[in-house]
Amino acid sequence: MGEAAAVVAASRDGFFGLGECKGQVVIDGEQVPLVLTPGSEEVSGHDHKALVAALVANREWVEEKVVANSGVLLRGFGVRDAVEFDAIVDALGWPDIRYVGPAPRTHVHGRIWTANEGPLEEFIYYHHEMVLIKEFPGKVILFCEVPPPEGGETPFVPSFRVTERALQEFPDMVEELDAKGLRYTFTALSKDDTKSMRGRGWEDAFATTDKAVAEQRARALGMDVEWLPEEGGVRTILGPRQLTRVFPGRKGRRMWFNTVVGMHGKELSSATFADGSEIPADFVRRCGEIIEEESIQFRWEKGDVLILDNLATLHGRRPSLAPRRVLVATCK
Helix, strand or coil: CCHHHHHHHHCHHHCEEEECCCCCEEECCEEECEEEEECCHHHHCCCHHHHHHHHHHCHHHHHHHHHHHCEEEECCCCCCCHHHHHHHHHHHCCCECCCCCCCCCCEEECCEEECCCCCCCCCEEEECCCCCCCCCCCEEEEEEEECCCCECCCCEEEHHHHHHHHHHHCHHHHHHHHHHCEEEEEEECCCCCCCCCCCCCHHHHCCCCCHHHHHHHHHHCCCEEEECCHHHCEEEEEEEECCCEECCCCCCCEECCCCHHHHCCCCCEEEEECCCCCCCHHHHHHHHHHHHHCCECCCCCCCCEEEEECCCEEEEECCECCCCEEEEEEEC
């Protein structure tokens, strides 16, 4: 049985077929991302409620595919808006997890939020969602409501490939960083600044204007804080953190589960060894090159729903022309 036939046979009533998208790759025999399309013309003529029913009926199978392929793209099912997207997220059955991080976002409906509202002309660097927080999502689900006329792709990277290549070129440094651990700092103002892709203020992030409450919530998330005299800002301190991690059910792959490249030597952030000593700049630069070389991307189409395994993939955002509207849900 071919892969396309196997997909149709495995999903109940042949609802899902196997599709393709430009930019898709094959890694260890698996399509990344796996593209699921309507399995027949009859299916393609249904509204989102048929997709919801099919996802409920095939929950375990869909999750198996997300883990096996690191990402699943649902394409051609005519999902129209945040309300329908929210129903799809509920149908998958994964509990919600509240976003904690620097990206400015707006609640839209139910479990649905806008993706990072930072300026579209800026590149949002690759990251595992909430990688620095004690409790991070297992899945990140994205929905394209308005595809951009140019750019605006959501590139993602199979995390284990970065570790493999970094170990080939810098074996001692990778093992030293994992053994000693990492320390991160990030500075935030009190109020949101939507002109910055990391412009979420601490009052919004911690859902309080009370510094004592914010400190308590920060500690619960595994971070310390230092209050700054300038504009009521705060510096959050996180560590020690690992460079790589291995998660169950993912072939023993060692994931590049960190944000060293994204935070090292930046104006508002830093990444160092846990003892505060500097990470060599040439190592960070080369790791950034490896991440980009391993990136996968496709052009968004209206109605696309992309389910990413957040334990196995880093993701980002290419610069984009307006308009672009991509919504997101984060799940345990």
